[in-house]
Amino acid sequence: MGSIPRRCFAKADCRSRSGRRAKAWWTTGQLFALWRALQELTDDPAIGLKMPSRVPLEQHHPASIAAQHARTFRDALQRLARYKILCCAEEMRLVEEKKECRLEFNWILTRELAPPLLIDAAFASSLELGRRGTRQPLRALRVELARNEDHREIHEAHYGCPVKFKARRNAIFFHTTDLDLPFVTYNAELLAMLSPQLDRELARRKAEQTLAAQVKWVLVRLLGGHQPEILAVAKELGMSCRTLQRRITEEGTKLPPTRQRRTSRTGQALPASAFAPARRNRLPPRLRRSQFFFPRLPRMGGHDAGEWKAAHRSRKATPSRR
16 A cells, blocks of 8 residues: 555644554544545555455454454454454444344444445454355355445456445345354453453443443444434443433533533534433323433433423413513
8 A cells, every 4th residue: 555544644633642652542533534645545446345354463453363363253253243342333233134134333423424444444353354254255245335336347356246326225135044153263262351351341431431421422423323212222231211311310411501511422513402301202101201311411401301391391480571
């Protein structure tokens, strides 16, 4: 790639991140800017597909190293999906249906569309994971890309399957039988050493967060696809809507209607549309009457639901003077 990396950092205005620090954290916006800059500076349309195979294993994150030494392809993808959040603001969704498995990637701290080269690299990395582990020329079942058709022959040659452009989502599909293929690189001793450390790191991050912080994190994750509702947030945290509201109140947490507080834990401002009321018609009648936690709180003036309702009823009961 020659001088392209340095030029990419400069074009994406990420020069402060291009040093040799062992851990340099990137925002999702910086990551997207870097991949867009790479697309503008290179004349190789397959560069996103080629990059995963060119990264030495020793430069991978421990989560990726653990996946490389899993028992099967399915085990590898599940481990990577579980620990992915430890190394970047990216979520892997693995869904098995009948005889196929769908894999999707979602960048959770932005509502921007992911650059095409980044999608290519993400899909190619999952395929490369299977090829390295099984030592077989695995092929995907099919690939769906939301972008306009471009270089179809290059993509179909790399994935070894049909590629559908202008799809409603970005997804790569595998045969479920391929997921059961054993990994030649399986290393039980290495997994026994890495897995507990990764699990402890996940637990530590969760324990350090208050419930309010966990709710905010789940809210940011849910922003990618639809308007967030308290029901969805509570479900992600494994509790009922009432329990979630009660525990938030017990913590003494209040979300004032200030723009500064409407941010993710990385400091990135959340869009105002994230706090708009959800569509109530999608819910059963009893939940339509319940409160939508995050959309309602900014208009309650910092009071909890009970205080706000009591004050609102008292104002209605007081006759107006003309």
